[in-house]
Amino acid sequence: MYNIFMTLNTLHFTQSSYLELDNEFYSISHATPLDNPYLISFNTKAAKRIHLDSDTKEDPKFIELLNGTYTPKGCRLYSMCYAGYQFGHYASRLGDGRVHHLGSINGWHLQTKGSGETLYSRTADGRAALPSSIREYLMSEAMHHLGIPTTRALGIIGSKTKILRNNIEYAAIVMRMSPSWIRFGNFEYFYYLKEYDKLRDLADYVIAESYPHLKEEEDKYFKFFTEVLERTASLVAAWQGIGFCHGVLNTDNMSIIGLTIDYGPFAMMDEFQFNFVSNSTDKAGRYAYGEQPNVVYWNLTKLAQALSPLIDSSRMDKKLKEYGQSIYPNAYIDVMCKKLGLEYRFPRDRQLITSLIGTLQDAYIDYTQFFRTLSRYDGERMSIFELAMNPIPFDKWLSMYDTRLAKESRSQKDRHTAMLQTNPKYVLKNYMLDKAITLAKSGNFTMVERLLHIAQHPYDELPEYEKFAEETPEGYKNITLSCSS
Ligand code: AMP
Ligand code: MG
Secondary structure (H helix, E strand, O other): OOOOOEOOOOOOOEOOHHHHOOHHHEEEOOOOOOOOOEEEEEOHHHHHHOOEOHHHHHOHHHHHHHHOOOOOOOOOOEEEOOOEEEOOEEEOOOOOOOEEEEEEEOOEEEEEEOOOOOOOOOOOOOOEEHHHHHHHHHHHHHHHHOOOOEOEEEEEEEOOOEEEOOOEEEEEEEEEEEOOOOEHHHHHHHHHOOOHHHHHHHHHHHHHHHOHHHOOOOOHHHHHHHHHHHHHHHHHHHHHHHOEEOOOOOHHHOEOOOOEOOOOOOEEOOEOOOOOOOEOOOOOOOOOHHHHHHHHHHHHHHHHHHHOOOOOHHHHHHHHHHHHHHHHHHHHHHHHHHHOOOOOOOOOHHHHHHHHHHHHHHHOOEHHHHHHHHOOOOOOOHHHHOOOOOOHHHHHHHHHHHHHHOOOOOOHHHHHHHHHOOOOOOOOOHHHHHHHHHHHHOOOOHHHHHHHHHHHOOOOOOHHHHHHHOOOOOOOOOOOEOOOO
């Protein structure tokens, strides 16, 4: 137990037991520093999780820590090896092409993203551009405070190192932290190489670290698969509920402990559009918002295949069927009923939700604003109508909602209070992140700090930030981004 907060001088990293696995699982690596590094932001709330003093923000050594020029006690840098299905095609060797793990503190594995080439960089430069780094830093924090399982970020630095993307960009480094960085793709790597002993070692490592209650169970591998599937189902249900589109749901971007991981061309939907695709390179819409539960199912079938040397496939197939028939639908209905302020569950709630999705689709309405406004609904419909370009479909749906609300026993006031804690006032929309990035490029990080504050208080009324709760400006709705980062 720590009683005091650490400084960078006293901070002590523990070597991850991942390094006790065979050396095919990783490579010992070294970071390549950026030129003229400077601090963009330090996340005091994340620092608390590892007992790091908030004054660290002022310590120049923090920049050095991220830049790889200061290595605290206990650090041994390494990069992980993994594979993955990318847009449906198997890539047999991916791995941390631009990530260096430092070790762990208080159960959090810390790593730098963008810190230079590794054994797994292939033809790429090992760098991360400033825009995508700011996006990941802010969005992972927003997701955490929205109650959605996610990796987090401790800080971000910029630099004068130039890198080539769609344009010339400056390189940045984000220090990310997570209780596990293992992906479905780590398992696929050993399965397709037919290295089943190592596959088992990996499963044992993940169970010991992240599912320790299963360690002594007789049927531990099947139970492990079941829990991964359940966590993943509730993660996607949470994404659908909040209006988050990940953008690149390849199996190497699927966390084995059900976290949101690897933020790239994601988006929080502005106007509700079921088929919204946030990733402009995804022409087929494979990773469209409405497809996420299906593509995650597909990813789970790939995980089942990779685990087939350890677990009877027919049992996993049965679980996979349950994902579609009950596990995911129930998780989603639960999320949506909560958003609608419903305490009880009735079979017909499914219809109410399906009908709402159709209504939102037809209405041209901001997804976040709709639920926030509904959180104060007292039977007076005008406040909802005013949000929609086409309010007509809402008339019928609100009548259904009124009928359903009549079956609840909670008072309207209590329902409103609960809904205001469920439906955020603030989410980080792409146009806001764009503004923060444009300013950061000119050395002004005030917007990054503001968005960090908003990210950390999504349910609060923040009068000074009222404009960020308004409708997305015309021309900036549902903008898409490319994978380039
Ligand atoms: P991502 O799209 O960030 O999930 O990355 C997919 C794969 O490409 C991972 O194996 C990354 O490590 C690798 N990768 C992406 N960008 C770079 C880069 N600039 N340098 C090296 N590897 C990269
Ligand atoms: Mg990735």
